[in-house]
Amino acid sequence: MKINGNEIRPGNVITHKGGLWAAVKVQHVKPGKGGAFAQVELKNLVDNTKLNERFRSAETVERVRLxxxxxxxxxxxxxxxxxxxxxxxxxxxxxxxxxxxxxxxxxxxxxxxxxxxxxxxxxxxLPDQVTLEITETEPVVKGQTAASSYKPAMLENGLRVMVPPFVSTGDRIVVDTAEVTYIKRAE
CATH class of the missing domain: 2.40.50.140 (Nucleic acid-binding proteins)
Known part of the structure; x- marks a missing residue:
């Protein structure tokens, strides 16, 4: 489906320069002189390279449905x-x-x-969050403030995340798969 260059939105997949590209960031620019355009940061879906392109509203691009x-x-x-x-x-x-x-x-x-x-x-x-067990972490130190101190923990899948001091070995925690960060203790 053909769309105008100013209709590109983050998450759209387009064909450009013979490849499949996903729009990561889109910024609409209206300079004082000349026509408006969309400054688009593209990510190649095959080799993960990035590219910054300008698309004028008069240009058309082919939007791909996955x-x-x-x-x-x-x-x-x-x-x-x-x-x-x-x-x-x-x-x-x-x-x-x-x-x-x-x-x-x-x-x-x-x-x-x-x-x-x-x-x-x-x-x-992948799902946004997964629940994993902590296989190894440091013990809680008395008097340590919980506000600013996180400690490293090894998860059952071999990844390391930073967790609050009250979390201990054997606890199950919820982890964000995109950021690889601790979210909360699992119920």
Missing amino acids: EQKDYQFLFANGDMLSFMDLESYEQIELPTDFLGDRAAFLQDGMQIIVESHEGKPIGVQ
């Missing part, structure tokens, strides 16, 4: 991850590198969304 399907994580086999389509029960395998650091958050049976374009997977959406 197909989104629900999948369930089954297991990791070496450097490949197996997922099952929740509608057709077909299985697909993706390399661990495809998810990058976020692969550490995968848990058995976790539901994810695989985004694809023309049948080729180009992105994965």
Whole structure:
């Protein structure tokens, strides 16, 4: 679907210079002289490179609709991850590198969304938050103020996060998958 350059919004996927690009930031600029334009920060969906482009309102770009399907994580086999389509029960395998650091958050049976374009997977959406157990952290020090001091903790998936002093080994905590930060103690 063709859209004008000034209609690009963050999150839109467009074809530009022969590749698929996602709009990360969009700023509309109206200079004193000349026509208005949109300053757009683009991220390549294949190789993750970034690009800043100007689009005038008279220019048109091709907006791409990605197909989104629900999948369930089954297991990791070496450097490949197996997922099952929740509608057709077909299985697909993706390399661990495809998810990058976020692969550490995968848990058995976790539901994810695989985004694809023309049948080729180009992105994965994990849940915003996951609950994980702390396997190792420092003990609480008496008299330490809770306001400003966080301590490092090792999670069951091997990642490190900073947690408040009242959290101890064996506790289950909720972690933000995008920022890899502590949110709260799990109930």
